[in-house]
Amino acid sequence: MLHRKIKSFVLRQGKITKGQQNAIDTLMPIFGVEYTTSHVDLNQIFNSANNKIIEIGFGMGDATWQIAKQNPENDYLGIEVHGPGVGSLLMSIQEHQIHNLRIIKHDAVEVLQDMITDHSIHGFHIYFPDPWHKKRHHKRRLIQGEFVELLVSKLLPQGYIHVATDWEDYAYWILDILNKNDKLKNIGVDFIPKPDYRPYTKFEKRGIGLGHKTWDIYFKVK
Numbered sequence: 597m598l599h600r601k602i603k604s605f606v607l608r609q610g611k612i613t614k615g616q617q618n619a620i621d622t623l624m625p626i627f628g629v630e631y632t633t634s635h636v637d638l639n640q641i642f643n644s645a646n647n648k649i650i651e652i653g654f655g656m657g658d659a660t661w662q663i664a665k666q667n668p669e670n671d672y673l674g675i676e677v678h679g680p681g682v683g684s685l686l687m688s689i690q691e692h693q694i695h696n697l698r699i700i701k702h703d704a705v706e707v708l709q710d711m712i713t714d715h716s717i718h719g720f721h722i723y724f725p726d727p728w729h730k731k732r733h734h735k736r737r738l739i740q741g742e743f744v745e746l747l748v749s750k751l752l753p754q755g756y757i758h759v760a761t762d763w764e765d766y767a768y769w770i771l772d773i774l775n776k777n778d779k780l781k782n783i784g785v786d787f788i789p790k791p792d793y794r795p796y797t798k799f800e801k802r803g804i805g806l807g808h809k810t811w812d813i814y815f816k817v818k
Contacts, residue, residue, distance in 0.1 A: 616683025623686040624699070629673070631702040633710045641698060642671040647718040650675065650750075652704045653725055653738070655797070657685025662795045663721075664697040670718070672697045675704040705743070712750050719756045720747050724799065727763035739770045741777070748779050751817050756783075759813045760794065762803050767811035780815040788814045 629641060638648050647670045654660040654674040664672045674697065676682055682701050689697055700707055725738045739759065747757055757774065761767050767787070774780055790796075790812050800810060 612679045612683060615687060616680050619683045619686035619690070620679065623690060624682075624701070627686060627689050627698055629698050629700045631700060631707065631711070635713050636711050638671065638673065638712075638716065642696065644671055644696075646671045646696070648673065648716065649719040649721065650708075650712075650717055651721040651723070653722065654681060654685060655724070655799075656681045657688055659723060659795050659797050660685055661688040661692055661694050661697060663793055664694050665692055667793060668696055670696065673700065674698070675700045675702065675707055677701060677703060705746070708746055708750055714749050715752050717750045717755060718752055719758065720751070721794075722757070722759045723794070724761060724797070725759070725766075727761060727766040729763060729765065734769070737766070737769065739766075739773050741773055744773055744777050744780075748777060748817060754816055756814060756816045758791070758794070760790070760810060761813075762800065762808050762810045764809070764811065767813065770813050774813065774815045777815075779818055781818050783814045783816055784812075787811050 629636070639645050642648075649670050649672050651660055651672060651674045654676050657674065657676070660672065660674050664670075674685060676685070676699070679701075682699060685699060688694070700711075722738070726736075728734060728736045744757070751757075757780070759770050761770065771786060775782065790810065791814070794812070796804070804810070
């Protein structure tokens with residue numbers, strides 16, 4: 597249990613479109629998973645025993661549906677609190693006929709603590725979490741030692757944590773936090789090249805066009 601309340605987000609609700617709201621109203625009952633304070637059986641939810649991978653904070657979900665579409669041998673659970681992103685991903689699920697992706701619209705920390713059984717997850721994806729670049733805001737960063745310990749407790753042996761960021765200071769912060777966890781080992785030499793399974797997001801492509809760099813960090817349970 598985390599001793600200090602950490603939230604995986606700051607609620608900055610953008611304007612939701614009619615299409616996104618309609619998707620939430622009509623598709624969440626199909627592809628959504630209700631938050632509950634008790635453990636859930638993900639095999640039952642997906643009706644499969646495939647590897648389970650959780651993405652925390654999927655934004656608008658552009659990379660999320662592509663990963664699920666390209667890797668039908670895995671089941672993916674996306675966690676996000678922002679309505680426009682949830683609605684957008686639901687629209688993509690329907691448009692691209694994704695069958696191995698479900699969504700929880702709730703704080704990821706509470707979802708992990710309350711709903712996810714220990715040692716049941718094969719991997720975590722955390723792509724472009726808020727860097728909180730001002731030093732006085734670093735305590736708000738998602739990647740903290742306690743949070744990583746929570747992630748590790750949910751991973752199976754050889755399970756992985758894959759984080760990507762376009763903020764250099766945060767990249768080294770994440771690397772340091774993960775290195776300090778003695779249950780994890782770095783698969784790369786500090787950072788790794790972007791894996792083929794992680795598509796570029798629209799935001800990332802725009803940044804690359806402006807000369808920005810992205811750092812991928814990949815650790816596995818020992």
